[in-house]
Amino acid sequence: MITVTNLTKNYPSxxxxxxxxxxxxxxxxxxxxxxxxxxxxxxxxxxxxxxxxMCHPSDGSVTIDGTPLYELNDDGLADFRARHFGFVFQSFxxxxxxxxxxxxxxxxxxxxxxATEKRSMAAEALARVGLAGKEGRxxxxxxxxxQERVAIARAVVNRPTLLFADEPTGNLDxxxxxxxxxxxxxxxxxxxxxxxxxxNPDNGRYAQRTIRLKDGLVVS
Amino acid sequence: MKxxxxxxxxxxxxxxxxxxxxxxxxxxLAAVVALxxxxxxxxxxxxxxMDQFGANILITPKSNDLALSYGGISLGRVAFxxxxxxxSVLERIRTIKNRQNIAVAAPKVxxxxxxxxxxxxxxGVDFAAELRLKxxxxxxxxxxxxxxxxxxxxxxxxxxxxxxxxxxxVGNRSFTITAILQDTGSQDDGLLFVPLAAxxxxxxxxxxxxxxxxxxxxxxxPIDEMVEQISGVLPDAKVSAIKQVVEGxxxxxxxxxxxxxxxxxxxxxxxxxxxxxxxxGSVTERKVEIGxxxxxxxxxxxxxxxxxxxAGLVGLAAGLIGYGLGIAAAVVTLxxxxxxxxxxxxxxxxxxxPAVLSVALVSLLAAWYPARKAGKMDPADALRSL
Numbered sequence: 001m002i003t004v005t006n007l008t009k010n011y012p013s014x015x016x017x018x019x020x021x022x023x024x025x026x027x028x029x030x031x032x033x034x035x036x037x038x039x040x041x042x043x044x045x046x047x048x049x050x051x052x053x054m055c056h057p058s059d060g061s062v063t064i065d066g067t068p069l070y071e072l073n074d075d076g077l078a079d080f081r082a083r084h085f086g087f088v089f090q091s092f093x094x095x096x097x098x099x100x101x102x103x104x105x106x107x108x109x110x111x112x113x114x115a116t117e118k119r120s121m122a123a124e125a126l127a128r129v130g131l132a133g134k135e136g137r138x139x140x141x142x143x144x145x146x147q148e149r150v151a152i153a154r155a156v157v158n159r160p161t162l163l164f165a166d167e168p169t170g171n172l173d174x175x176x177x178x179x180x181x182x183x184x185x186x187x188x189x190x191x192x193x194x195x196x197x198x199x200n201p202d203n204g205r206y207a208q209r210t211i212r213l214k215d216g217l218v219v220s
Numbered sequence: 221m222k223x224x225x226x227x228x229x230x231x232x233x234x235x236x237x238x239x240x241x242x243x244x245x246x247x248x249l250a251a252v253v254a255l256x257x258x259x260x261x262x263x264x265x266x267x268x269x270m271d272q273f274g275a276n277i278l279i280t281p282k283s284n285d286l287a288l289s290y291g292g293i294s295l296g297r298v299a300f301x302x303x304x305x306x307x308s309v310l311e312r313i314r315t316i317k318n319r320q321n322i323a324v325a326a327p328k329v330x331x332x333x334x335x336x337x338x339x340x341x342x343x344g345v346d347f348a349a350e351l352r353l354k355x356x357x358x359x360x361x362x363x364x365x366x367x368x369x370x371x372x373x374x375x376x377x378x379x380x381x382x383x384x385x386x387x388x389x390v391g392n393r394s395f396t397i398t399a400i401l402q403d404t405g406s407q408d409d410g411l412l413f414v415p416l417a418a419x420x421x422x423x424x425x426x427x428x429x430x431x432x433x434x435x436x437x438x439x440x441x442p443i444d445e446m447v448e449q450i451s452g453v454l455p456d457a458k459v460s461a462i463k464q465v466v467e468g469x470x471x472x473x474x475x476x477x478x479x480x481x482x483x484x485x486x487x488x489x490x491x492x493x494x495x496x497x498x499x500x501g502s503v504t505e506r507k508v509e510i511g512x513x514x515x516x517x518x519x520x521x522x523x524x525x526x527x528x529x530x531a532g533l534v535g536l537a538a539g540l541i542g543y544g545l546g547i548a549a550a551v552v553t554l555x556x557x558x559x560x561x562x563x564x565x566x567x568x569x570x571x572x573x574p575a576v577l578s579v580a581l582v583s584l585l586a587a588w589y590p591a592r593k594a595g596k597m598d599p600a601d602a603l604r605s606l
Contacts, residue, residue: 054515055600075519082517089603093512097233098226105221107516118221154516 002028002051002162002195007060009046009216020046022216023060028195030065030161033188035207036197042213044197045166051195052164053081065161082110086155090167092147094139094154100126100146101135104153111158125153129183145176152183156192163187165196169203181206223522226513227529230506238534241498245538246545248487249579253546253571255480258553261566262473265558277434277447279313281305282458304329304428309454313434316449318442324435326353329416331423333390336380342390343411344419347371353435357408360384361399367415370395374402375409390414391422488582495586499531503590510594511602520595527591528584535583539576546575 004026010017020043028034038044049055051062053069062069064084072080086107094103104122111118126135129149139147148168155163165184169177177200185206188194196207204210212220231238281304310325329344347364351357361384364371370390372382377400382388388395395414403409420426436446443461451459503510513523547567554563 049600052515054603055598075521078514078517078519078522080517081515085517087515089512093508093603095226095509095512097229102221102225102229106226106513109221109223109226110518110522115221 001030001065002026002193003061003063004051005061005063007047007050007062008058009043009050009055010058017058019216021050021057024216024218026211026218028193030193031188031191032209033184033192033194033207034196035204035210036195036213037199037201037204037210038213039199041215043216044213046216047213048164048166048195048197051162052085052087053077082107083158084161086158086160086163088148088151088155088163088165088168090170092139092144092151092171094147094150096139099136099138100131100142100150100153103139103150104157106154107158121157122153125157126150128156129153143176144172145179148172148176148180149183152180152187156187161193163192163194165194165198167198167200168196169198169200177203223518223526224529227526227533230526231530231533237498241494242534242538242541244494245491245535245579245583246542248491249539249542249575250545250549252480252484252487253543253575254549254553255476255483256571256575257547257550257566257568258557259473259477259480260568260571261550261554261563262476262558264566265563266473276436276443276462277450278460278462279305279309279432279434279450279454280430280458280460282456304425304430305432305454305457307427307429309429309432309457312453313432313450315453316446318436318446318449321436321446322434324349324352324433326350326433326435327416327429328431328433329419329423329425329428330430331419331425333412333422335388335390335412338379340376340380341411342419342422343413344416344423345413346416347413350413353433354408357404358402359399360402361397364398364413364415366396367418368393368395369398369415371399371401371413372397373404373409373411373413374400376412377401379410388412393418393422488578491579491582492586495531495535495583496590499527499587499590500593502530503527503594506594507597507602510597511599514597514599515603522595523597524591524595527594528587531583531587531591532580535580536576538583539579542579543572543575 004024007021007024007026008019009021010019012018024047036044036047046055050057053062053072056070064080067080069077069080095106098106101119101122104125105118108118108121123132123135126132129152131146131149131153134142134146139150142150148171152168155165168184169180172180181203184194184196188206194207196203198204211218305327307327310327313319313322313325316322326349327346331342331344333340333342347369351363359371370388372380372388377383377397380388382397382400384397384400386397388397390412395418401408414422420428434450436443447459447461451457510523513526547565551565554565
């Protein structure tokens with residue numbers, strides 16, 4: 001469960017601090033699929049970054065299953081991300097010189113487990129997103145939809161408590177977008193907690209709840 | 221998969237860049253290795269040549285003499301307490317700490333004799349020791365071995381009109397000239413060499429020795445220390461090292477060594493800058509990739525490890541290649557620079573190990589800041605699209 005209390009984020013600027021989030025309170029239950037929507041500059045990406053343990057808030061707190069996230073030190077936060085979070089980025093962000101299987105194995109690299117275990121988990125995650133048989137392909141040899149699937153496989157390979165997605169269909173055509181969203185829906189049905197940022201209203205229908213942000217505040 | 225797989229994969233991704241960086245570092249190291257190896261090999265070659273060259277320590281009796289000069293005009297020296305060495309000195313010099321470095325100790329007694337109306341310097345020697353001491357001697361005839369055998373310098377033989385196998389009367393003793401010494405270009409050409417005991421009898425210096433020439437195995441042996449040690453056991457003798465000839469050469473090689481090390485320092489600085497710029501460029505170029513690593517849970521240490529491993533591997537490869545190239549260059553160059561005909565290349569692990577490790581260390585040092593920067597990279601900053 002995510003509990004967000006009075007979350008504030010100000011970015012330094014030449015003329016003083018620019019507020020990105022202005023005191024957000026939010027709760028996400030385990031197994032919930034929520035969608036954060038809002039216009040550009042509304043603060044949705046900043047909120048996702050802070051929920052994902054990648055950016056310290058100016059004020060307020062984020063607690064994940066009882067762990068106050070930003071009371072952890074840098075290594076503790078990195079370990080927490082490795083064990084509990086999965087990320088799907090807008091531009092896929094696959095490592096170009098690694099194969100699909102190796103890209104999926106990336107989050108497992110710093111973890112203590114055998115190479116066979118890592119390989120097996122990565123192959124299983126790829127199969128789960130429908131890419132069995134394409135393990136050895138480099139990202140450049142995959143279509144946009146396939147790259148997105150590899151990114152999703154990479155995000156779920158460590159069986160995360162929370163899956164964060166930032167505009168996961170931003171670079172895809174509508175047919176592929178539907179396939180990807182169906183995949184998220186399937187993951188959710190399997191019990192995965194998902195927090196997704198999008199400005200595409202069509203994606204909102206896959207989520208259980210939609211939170212709308214405007215000027216750093218939750219408006220609905 | 222482990223973080224080091226990422227480092228290896230990334231190195232293979234840009235083979236040209238890594239190849240040129242490795243070659244640049246390797247060439248720098250090769251130059252230093254070649255110079256240091258040449259300097260060490262030339263030093264060893266000179267020391268070896270010196271071993272072959274003959275005496276490098278001279279033992280003479282102490283004599284009190286006065287230098288006579290007046291108004292800036294030297295009138296020579298006057299010895300007023302001329303003494304000789306006694307035969308026990310030969311045993312005593314064999315008791316010094318570095319006695320294993322003494323190759324030959326050749327005693328001599330000197331005196332003048334008149335033969336066929338000509339004054340000649342008579343030298344009493346131990347022929348076995350003398351022939352070992354002077355391997356460059358070439359004899360026309362056979363080596364002297366008996367008590368009545370003698371050896372005559374080429375100039376002396378011509379002056380006296382003596383040929384090998386002929387008899388020569390010296391005082392009341394008769395000697396067989398078993399060999400004539402070929403021209404040496406030294407004072408030996410004008411001397412008459414006879415057995416030590418015979419010379420002592422002829423000159424009236426029974427049981428006495430005028431001087432001893434000592435050949436020390438010089439490679440790695442401290443000549444100055446040996447001189448001190450011999451002086452210690454022979455307080456009545458004057459012991460001096462004959463090393464002026466090689467000292468100049470050794471000094472030149474010493475300068476070459478210092479130049480090599482200085483050049484090594486400059487090359488180290490250039491390498492440091494080269495690796496630093498390359499790794500900084502690599503980190504900047506891979507900002508998003510590093511951001512992903514950080515976002516999915518790689519610690520600062522993991523990311524630093526990846527960057528440092530890449531730099532370390534490049535440094536290690538450059539070290540090994542550079543050392544090999546340096547040795548190859550030294551092999552080609554040494555014959556043109558050494559003093560002997562067949563110089564031996566000195567390949568030392570004392571040079572190899574520091575050379576290879578120093579390049580790896582320089583690479584790691586240069587990559588430290590870029591690696592730290594990468595490790596501390598804020599994933600949110602790196603992935604601005606998130």
